[in-house]
Amino acid sequence: MFTSQRTRRLAAGLAGASALALALTACAGGTSGGDAADVTEITVVAANSPWVEGLKTLATTYKDETGVTVNIEAYGNEQLNDNYKVKLNASSSDFDVMAFQVQDVMREFSRNGWLADMTDYVTSDAEWNWEDFQPAARDAVTLDGTVYGVPVMTERQIVYYRADLLEAAGLAVPKTLADLEKAIATLHNPDGGVYGIAMRGSRVPLVTQLSSFLYSYGADFQDKDGNASIDTPEAVKAIEFYGDLLSQYGPPGVTNMGWVEASALFAQGKAAFYIDADSQAYTFLDPANSSVVDTVGFAQFPEGPAGSKFYNIVPQTVGINEFSKKKDAAWAFIKWATNQENTTWLLANETVPGARLSAWEDDAAVANFPAGLVEIVRNVADHGVGHDRPRLEQVAAAREIVGGPVITAIEGGNASDAAASANTQFQDLLDSEK
Structure with missing residues (x-):
């Protein structure tokens, strides 16, 4: 320790x-x-x-x-x-x-x-x-x-988890996104004061954390030619997955949460999993601010249909x-x-x-x-992606647009339709810079 x-x-x-x-x-x-x-x-x-x-x-x-x-x-x-x-x-x-x-x-x-x-x-x-x-x-x-x-x-983006909870439930550290969802569902216990996952749910802050889900599903914010691509089938599945995790197993008011609020829940022992940047590791290792110092674990971002692909910015x-x-x-x-x-x-x-x-x-x-x-960093060469947000000058405006479909997914709406609409707006923004 x-x-x-x-x-x-x-x-x-x-x-x-x-x-x-x-x-x-x-x-x-x-x-x-x-x-x-x-x-x-x-x-x-x-x-x-x-x-x-x-x-x-x-x-x-x-x-x-x-x-x-x-x-x-x-x-x-x-x-x-x-x-x-x-x-x-x-x-x-x-x-x-x-x-x-x-x-x-x-x-x-x-x-x-x-x-x-x-x-x-x-x-x-x-x-x-x-x-x-x-x-x-x-x-x-x-x-x-x-x-x-x-x-x-x-x-880079990593998975933080409560090792004590996984051990008590007989669960291995998730290696795939499917295993992650199963573990989150198993450990989700709001009546016992523990949510399955805490993660950014606020419209703009969530975009960077969505990125690794996109990559691991085989999608990205833009295609190889730089055009908007958040409406592809792979992107929509990633958006729906992210939204479902938070809507089904996240804390109340999640659409108002950035990293400060979400990490605080995990530090207080109120979430089984937290997924965000490794720069936040100190939050959970400081006894003055964390109740999970002795139980926090660190894991590589899980594999999706396209493998384990996470931002390394x-x-x-x-x-x-x-x-x-x-x-x-x-x-x-x-x-x-x-x-x-x-x-x-x-x-x-x-x-x-x-x-x-x-x-x-x-x-x-x-x-x-x-x-x-x-160990995660030592393996990053095969998994890292060099960006965690849309690649253009008006990145703040792009994040506002891209975050919209995820909010729709969290709130139980039609993420596919929302992604199609947002993709059109995002493309207009990209075209304005040409």
């Missing part, structure tokens, strides 16, 4: 993957030439996160090794996109390395020409080894064949400002900070859930993580 210190470190590492924020400030000195050997100073703008805290320590080492001063500026979420847009609209070269949230801004920033093309950088050094990064993470930072960043934190990546006059120096630092040695150090010392496969294979480095979670 975790010590309180380890729990706090895990909390910082995993919670940071869900609470990232960026902003920009003043410029750094140094030469303006593109030759990395001529540069004495670079500026990194990053999120307030465990990764950037670890980076502050690594930056000292980097200066000792190279003589290059690394100025790190980290800020809160409120300043994130507004400050980027002000600086980058003005083609500012005040900063060199820029951290950003892939699924929220990468499409907009790349369209505006604000992100440097890093494809040649990441593929040109066999020793640094781009192939060592999780396939889904590499996919997440790649758009239309162009790589725009290096993933530094990852997050990148909540923070580091790229290069297209307007920087020190791109080569920026890449030299990114390459160093994300090499195998430093990624493993961050995993071990700052519990930063990085994207390198080799780091997760280091038993000493993962000692602060639950064994069940480590």
Whole structure:
């Protein structure tokens, strides 16, 4: 069992993957030439996160090794996109390395020409080894064949369960979605104060968690050509499955629940299962906030008709400002900070859930993580999908649309008709960006 210190470190590492924020400030000195050997100073703008805290320590080492001063500026979420847009609209070269949230801004920033093309950088050094990064993470930072960043934190959907309840009922940990439904139905006991499952049921928040159900049924938000596809037979079955779980075995008022409310129920011991991001593991491992510290288990997302396919996203990546006059120096630092040695150090010392496969294979480095979670991550290469929401710039509007059919399913309506209507609206939104 975790010590309180380890729990706090895990909390910082995993919670940071869900609470990232960026902003920009003043410029750094140094030469303006593109030759990395001529540069004495670079500026990194990053999120307030465990990764950037670890980076502050690594930056000292980097200066000792190279003589290059690394100025790190980290800020809160409120300043994130507004400050980027002000600086980058003005083609500012005040900063060199820029951290950003892939699924929220990468499409907009790349369209505006604000992100440097890093494809040649990441593929040109066999020793640094781009192939060592999780396939889904590499996919997440790649758009239309162009790589725009290096993933530094990852997050995936998993199953949390009450091991004591499964054991008492003689149930194995579900390996398939069909087994999951049977276990949830068996353990659903509202009169005894335990619901079969707690999960996001609020219209917009639920969309990211629906994603793994879609993938495991052989569906997605969009097809391979980028067109809306939430009305396919496979998508409708996934939507109905998600809705049925919550309508039949979820708590009252589930359509008003996001992750905060749903995870609280599980932490209080009032749900047998909870399915959401692994960044929430700390919630259930902190004795001050959880009554299931000694009974919580972690399992890979179950197999559906298309197998076990779950999101493995990148909540923070580091790229290069297209307007920087020190791109080569920026890449030299990114390459160093994300090499195998430093990624493993961050995993071990700052519990930063990085994207390198080799780091997760280091038993000493993962000692602060639950064994069940480590096993899931070690197997992620065959199962991970690099997005957990529709892929377009107007993602907030898309989530509002896509969540509608699930609400219909939860409330017992015709999910197929709702999906068909929503698909038309979603396609209109996609077409507006062409």
